[in-house]
Amino acid sequence: MAEKDKYLIFLGCLIPYRVAAYEISTRRILQKLDVELVEMPEFNCCGLPMDPVDHKMMLIMAARNLAVAEQQCSDILTLCSGCSGTLRKVNKAVKENKKLWRSINTNLNKAGLKVEGSIEVKHLVQVLIEDLGLERIKDSIVNPLTTLKVAEHSGCHILRPKESAGFDDPEDPKMLKSLIEITGAKCLDYMNESECCGAPSSGINDKIALQLTKDKLNHIKSVGAQALITICPFCHMMYDTNQGRIEKMFRENYGIPILHYPQLLGLAMGFSPVDLAFGDLRVDASNIYACTSELR
Amino acid sequence: MITVETYQTHVETSGIDKRFKYEISRFPGGEKLLDCFQCGTCTSDCPIARFSDTYRPRQIIRMAQLGLRERVLSSETIWLCASCFTCSDHCPRGVEVADVMRVLRNLTTQQGHIPRIFRELGSSILESGYAYRIPKRRIDRREALGLPLLPKCNPESLAKSLRNVRFRQFLSEKGR
Known part of the structure; x- marks a missing residue:
C-alpha cells in the first residue's frame, strides 16, 4: 500500500528537545539517498514513558500515531529505539490480537480515530538495510573511512523483546555493524555489547543508571575504539551528554566521541562536519573528522 | 547495604x-x-x-x-x-x-504511589503531546536551521481518547 522510499518521519520527544544533530544528519543522508520524508500531520509521544504507570495509556497513545499514519497511507520511519520498539509492538498487536484491536479502537473512536494495522513501522537502520539495501548506500560513498576503528551500541528496544523487535540477533547484533562497515570503518566487538545503556533508570536512580553507562564505556575503551556509534537519542544522551558527569563521578577519563550513525555515514558521503551538526556533540569529535579529511 | x-x-x-x-x-x-x-x-x-x-x-x-x-x-x-x-x-x-x-x-x-518523574512526563504529555516541554529557543533554532516545523499535537483529541485511562484521571485530579 505505502509508496516506496517515502516515509512519515517520527521524531519522538527527546530529539526535538535536545538531540537535533541526529535529526539533522538523518535528513542529510536520506536526501542524498533519494528518500522522501514527510512530517507527521499530528503527533503525540509514542507512549513508552507512560507504560510503567499505565499500560493502557501507552497502547492508546501509540495507536493514535499509527492511526494518523494510516490516514496518510504511509509507513513510519523512527529514529529512537524506544519509539521504534513501542510503535512496532503495538502495531503487531493491532494486526494479530483482535480483542486488543477492538478495545483500542473503542478508545480511539472517542476522538474520531481508527486503527486498522495497514502500515509498517521501521527504524532508520531497517529502512537503510531492508528497503534501500547496502549496495545502494555503498554507491553513495565517496570518502571511505578506512582509518577509523569504532564500536556500536544498538540499544535495547530495537533488539528486545526478540519476539516483537525481531529483526536482529539480540545476543549478537549485526545490522548496525554492517552499516558501519559499509562506510569503510572497522567495527570492533566488545564485552556486553548488547547490554543496556542505563537510560530508562535515570530519573529513578541516577547513580545506578550512570554505573551501567560507565561499565559499557570501560569495555568500549578497553578494545581501543576511537568512537561509539549509536542509533537512539536516549543511548546517545547517556554516553555523550553524561560522559563528563560520569568521568567526574567515578574519577575516570574516557574522551570517547559518540556519533549518531547518520553522522558517520554522512562523513563517508562527503558531507562536512558542519552539515552533520558535529558541533552539537558534547564530547569533542574533531579527531574523527580530522582523520577523515586527510583522505580527501 | x-x-x-x-x-x-x-x-x-x-x-x-x-x-x-x-x-x-x-x-x-x-x-x-x-x-x-x-x-x-x-x-x-x-x-x-x-x-x-x-x-x-x-x-x-x-x-x-x-x-x-x-x-x-x-x-x-x-x-x-x-x-x-x-x-x-x-x-x-x-x-x-x-x-x-x-x-x-x-x-x-x-494505589496512588507514583514516582515524581512520571507525573512530570504525564502532565507534559497531556498539555503538549510531548514528554518534555520543548523550550522556545529549540523551536527558534529549528527555524534558523531550516528544519520543518515540529508536528503539532491536538491535546483535546488526545484527552478524548484517554477518557477511560486511570492515570490520566489521576493526573487531572491530583497530579497538578
Missing part, C-alpha cells in the same frame, strides 16, 4: 493475599507468572541487579507468587527495572519478567 525490606526473615500469614498471583496473571504480560521455577536466570543476567543492592527480579517474582501483595507493591525496587527485556528473552519458562514488573508498577500506580 542490606535492607530489611528484601531480607525480612518471617512472613505474617495474615499478610498473604492468595489471589494476588491470579490478579497479576490477568494482565497482559503477567500470564506466565505461575510458570517461574526460580532458576534465577533473570537476576543473574540483569544489568541493574549487578549494580543495585536490592533489585532482584527472581525474588520479586517469588514474593508475587506467594501473595505478598503489600510488600511487593510498596517496594521501591520494582521501579529500578530498566525494561531492557534481557530477563524476558532469557527466561527458560517464558515468563515475561520485565512485563511482570510493569504490571506491578501499574498496580502500585492505581
Whole structure:
C-alpha cells in the first residue's frame, strides 16, 4: 500500500528537545539517498514513558500515531529505539490480537480515530538495510573511512523483546555493524555489547543508571575504539551528554566521541562536519573528522 | 547495604493475599507468572541487579507468587527495572519478567504511589503531546536551521481518547 522510499518521519520527544544533530544528519543522508520524508500531520509521544504507570495509556497513545499514519497511507520511519520498539509492538498487536484491536479502537473512536494495522513501522537502520539495501548506500560513498576503528551500541528496544523487535540477533547484533562497515570503518566487538545503556533508570536512580553507562564505556575503551556509534537519542544522551558527569563521578577519563550513525555515514558521503551538526556533540569529535579529511 | 525490606526473615500469614498471583496473571504480560521455577536466570543476567543492592527480579517474582501483595507493591525496587527485556528473552519458562514488573508498577500506580518523574512526563504529555516541554529557543533554532516545523499535537483529541485511562484521571485530579 505505502509508496516506496517515502516515509512519515517520527521524531519522538527527546530529539526535538535536545538531540537535533541526529535529526539533522538523518535528513542529510536520506536526501542524498533519494528518500522522501514527510512530517507527521499530528503527533503525540509514542507512549513508552507512560507504560510503567499505565499500560493502557501507552497502547492508546501509540495507536493514535499509527492511526494518523494510516490516514496518510504511509509507513513510519523512527529514529529512537524506544519509539521504534513501542510503535512496532503495538502495531503487531493491532494486526494479530483482535480483542486488543477492538478495545483500542473503542478508545480511539472517542476522538474520531481508527486503527486498522495497514502500515509498517521501521527504524532508520531497517529502512537503510531492508528497503534501500547496502549496495545502494555503498554507491553513495565517496570518502571511505578506512582509518577509523569504532564500536556500536544498538540499544535495547530495537533488539528486545526478540519476539516483537525481531529483526536482529539480540545476543549478537549485526545490522548496525554492517552499516558501519559499509562506510569503510572497522567495527570492533566488545564485552556486553548488547547490554543496556542505563537510560530508562535515570530519573529513578541516577547513580545506578550512570554505573551501567560507565561499565559499557570501560569495555568500549578497553578494545581501543576511537568512537561509539549509536542509533537512539536516549543511548546517545547517556554516553555523550553524561560522559563528563560520569568521568567526574567515578574519577575516570574516557574522551570517547559518540556519533549518531547518520553522522558517520554522512562523513563517508562527503558531507562536512558542519552539515552533520558535529558541533552539537558534547564530547569533542574533531579527531574523527580530522582523520577523515586527510583522505580527501 | 542490606535492607530489611528484601531480607525480612518471617512472613505474617495474615499478610498473604492468595489471589494476588491470579490478579497479576490477568494482565497482559503477567500470564506466565505461575510458570517461574526460580532458576534465577533473570537476576543473574540483569544489568541493574549487578549494580543495585536490592533489585532482584527472581525474588520479586517469588514474593508475587506467594501473595505478598503489600510488600511487593510498596517496594521501591520494582521501579529500578530498566525494561531492557534481557530477563524476558532469557527466561527458560517464558515468563515475561520485565512485563511482570510493569504490571506491578501499574498496580502500585492505581494505589496512588507514583514516582515524581512520571507525573512530570504525564502532565507534559497531556498539555503538549510531548514528554518534555520543548523550550522556545529549540523551536527558534529549528527555524534558523531550516528544519520543518515540529508536528503539532491536538491535546483535546488526545484527552478524548484517554477518557477511560486511570492515570490520566489521576493526573487531572491530583497530579497538578
